[in-house]
Amino acid sequence: MKKRIQYLVFIILITGVIFVIDDVWFDNAEKGALAPDFETTLIDGSSFKLSDLRGKYVLLDFWGSWCPPCRKENPKLAELHQKYSDELTIVTVALEKDTLSWKKAAQKDGFVWKNQIVDRNRFVRLSSIARKYDVTEIPVKFLISPDGKLIGKCTFAEVHNLFSLNK
Numbered sequence: 140m141k142k143r144i145q146y147l148v149f150i151i152l153i154t155g156v157i158f159v160i161d162d163v164w165f166d167n168a169e170k171g172a173l174a175p176d177f178e179t180t181l182i183d184g185s186s187f188k189l190s191d192l193r194g195k196y197v198l199l200d201f202w203g204s205w206c207p208p209c210r211k212e213n214p215k216l217a218e219l220h221q222k223y224s225d226e227l228t229i230v231t232v233a234l235e236k237d238t239l240s241w242k243k244a245a246q247k248d249g250f251v252w253k254n255q256i257v258d259r260n261r262f263v264r265l266s267s268i269a270r271k272y273d274v275t276e277i278p279v280k281f282l283i284s285p286d287g288k289l290i291g292k293c294t295f296a297e298v299h300n301l302f303s304l305n306k
Contacts, residue, residue: 174199174281174289175271182255189230190287192254196227197283198298201263201274203234204244209278215295217249223302230254232268234277 174197176190189197200216202209220229229252235241241257260266263274272281282290282298 170289170291172289173287174283177268177271179256179258179268181253182257183253187254187256189283192228192230192283193287194285196285196301198227198229198293199272199281199283200229200231201234201269201272201277201279202231203277204240205236206277210244210248212278212295213244213248213250217251219295219298220252223298224252226302227298228252228254230256232256232258232266234258234260234263234266234269 174189176188178186178188181187189199198216198219202213204210216229216231219227231245231250231252231254233241233245233256235257236259238257238259245255256268258266258268260269263269263277266274272279280293280298282293282301284290
């Protein structure tokens with residue numbers, strides 16, 4: 140029993156050290172700075188690089204099929220896509236344990252846009268993309284300006300206001 144407790148304490152300490160190193164050594168997203176770039180593969184198998192989307196606003200959404208608040212918000216995300224697709228590119232990053240659950244949820248919730256990413260990490264802090272944006276919980280959305288600068292975390296109402304003011 141004593142060995143198990145020592146082992147558990149050791150694991151907790153190592154995990155804590157890893158997260159401290161991550162926060163100190165790696166840049167996290169800052170408002171007004173260029174949005175942290177990343178490269179990955181989309182669900183259709185094509186290559187993706189965030190900085191290639193410059194020229195339009197980008198909404199970067201972190202979610203999971205297993206997350207009830209995420210699922211509740213997803214229809215609003217689909218509505219944004221339908222209403223503002225000429226001015227706004229939506230990029231979703233699903234943090235998942237398996238792709239089957241994601242696929243069912245994305246279809247049911249109306250995800251029809253191209254830029255969908257499945258990161259097979261159910262634990263938010265284990266996702267390299269989420270760490271770049273200092274994401275600790277989901278759902279969370281980030282708005283990126285057409286010149287690639289991070290505007291910050293945002294709500295659906297803020298996105299609607301932005302585009303209704305620009306018209």
